[in-house]
Amino acid sequence: MKIEQNRWMQAKGWEPQTPGRLGESADLVLLFGSTAIFKEKVSIATLQKSYPKALILGCSTAGEICGTQVTDEALVVTAVDFEATQIKGSCVNIADVDGSHQAGQRLAEALDKNGLVHVFVLSDGLKVNGSELVRGLTKHLPPEVIVTGGLSGDGARFQETLVMCGGTPAPGTIAVLGLYGDRLKIGYGSLGGWDSFGPERLVTKATGNVLYEFDGKPALDLYKQYLGDHAKGLPATGLLFPLNLRVREGDTAVVRTILSVNEQERSMTFAGDIPVGGYVRLMTANFERLIDGAAGAAKACHQGLASSTPDLAVLISCVGRKLVLKQRIEEEVEAVRDVLGEQAVLTGFYSYGEISPFTRNAKCELHNQTMTITTFSES
Numbered sequence: 001m002k003i004e005q006n007r008w009m010q011a012k013g014w015e016p017q018t019p020g021r022l023g024e025s026a027d028l029v030l031l032f033g034s035t036a037i038f039k040e041k042v043s044i045a046t047l048q049k050s051y052p053k054a055l056i057l058g059c060s061t062a063g064e065i066c067g068t069q070v071t072d073e074a075l076v077v078t079a080v081d082f083e084a085t086q087i088k089g090s091c092v093n094i095a096d097v098d099g100s101h102q103a104g105q106r107l108a109e110a111l112d113k114n115g116l117v118h119v120f121v122l123s124d125g126l127k128v129n130g131s132e133l134v135r136g137l138t139k140h141l142p143p144e145v146i147v148t149g150g151l152s153g154d155g156a157r158f159q160e161t162l163v164m165c166g167g168t169p170a171p172g173t174i175a176v177l178g179l180y181g182d183r184l185k186i187g188y189g190s191l192g193g194w195d196s197f198g199p200e201r202l203v204t205k206a207t208g209n210v211l212y213e214f215d216g217k218p219a220l221d222l223y224k225q226y227l228g229d230h231a232k233g234l235p236a237t238g239l240l241f242p243l244n245l246r247v248r249e250g251d252t253a254v255v256r257t258i259l260s261v262n263e264q265e266r267s268m269t270f271a272g273d274i275p276v277g278g279y280v281r282l283m284t285a286n287f288e289r290l291i292d293g294a295a296g297a298a299k300a301c302h303q304g305l306a307s308s309t310p311d312l313a314v315l316i317s318c319v320g321r322k323l324v325l326k327q328r329i330e331e332e333v334e335a336v337r338d339v340l341g342e343q344a345v346l347t348g349f350y351s352y353g354e355i356s357p358f359t360r361n362a363k364c365e366l367h368n369q370t371m372t373i374t375t376f377s378e379s
Helices: 035-040 042-050 100-110 130-139 219-233 236-240 287-302 319-340
Strands: 002-009 013-015 028-033 055-060 064-066 069-071 074-081 086-093 116-123 146-151 163-165 173-180 184-191 194-207 210-214 243-246 254-256 258-262 267-270 279-285 312-318 345-351 353-356 365-367 371-378
Touching: 002 064, 002 345, 028 042, 028 064, 028 345, 035 042, 035 055, 042 055, 055 086, 055 116, 055 173, 064 074, 069 319, 074 345, 086 100, 086 163, 100 130, 100 173, 116 130, 116 163, 116 184, 116 353, 130 146, 130 353, 130 365, 146 184, 146 345, 146 371, 163 173, 173 184, 184 287, 184 353, 194 287, 210 219, 219 236, 219 267, 236 258, 236 319, 254 365, 279 319, 287 312, 287 319, 287 371, 312 319, 312 353, 319 345, 319 371, 353 371
Parallel strands: 028 055, 116 146, 312 345
Antiparallel strands: 002 013, 002 074, 028 074, 055 163, 064 069, 064 345, 086 173, 116 173, 146 353, 184 371, 194 210, 194 279, 210 267, 243 254, 243 279, 258 267, 312 371, 353 365
């Protein structure tokens, strides 16, 4: 596996150099950048000329990861020349299907199952119910095929997210990358590091990913009581206080982050489902545990690589972690580097949701507020 990585920033241009060394040999180009840069399309046109035979797959972000550096308003380009791996991309727009579950089904059915090793997904971060998307994908894929990926971002603005798969970046798009080959080794892991506080509350009214009531009271009113002055900045400040959700006794809890609020309905919309009968608690940040969670996700990746060392690691971390860690944000990326080693090329982005099993043998789910890592190597 040969990898070339470059970054474009308005003030500096391309660094360390203009892309294109791999040229026609590149099979895949991963592209993570700000919404504004994606809309300009100038840099993307350059990449399409530089890598004429590659599938260009990418999305808008709430921050970009290049090595151990985290940037805003940049474009991170990672071109990959696989030695013995084949790829296939497919995409669908949420406006052309009957909901997120059907979108997942349509994408799964578009992939040849013969020799399929892994599926990587990038989705619109505002118009898609991530939980339903995951269910639609996994239900129509072979059980041994793992899905990882994430929901695109738009900084802390929550206005519009974009995804591209070989064509033009567009809102509402969901794209999958199917990877094939018996030499390809995949590792994955997803961990958080948030602390729960306050009483556990019963979800009494919800539809899909829209929460109306818990404990029989308007959800938004109770949530605002907890946030106090922070409530003035919703939905962005909701990233600092996600919800811990468990559905049944003994279930591994997942974290849900607010995407939007409806003042008239007194409701909150989340990136994934909030089922009636579930139990939620507020969460708050623990700086050291957030960084330890990133390292833990990297350690979980090694379980899938056996004796191999990763060539490429795609890091998808939640925008909420970025807002909490602030100037310490690169510490979580450095923690991943310490575990994976210097040889791994690190790329990725800050997201509105992460898709992965927590660990091996766990089911794939949508997460919020985690560091989710997918590693690739060819043995």
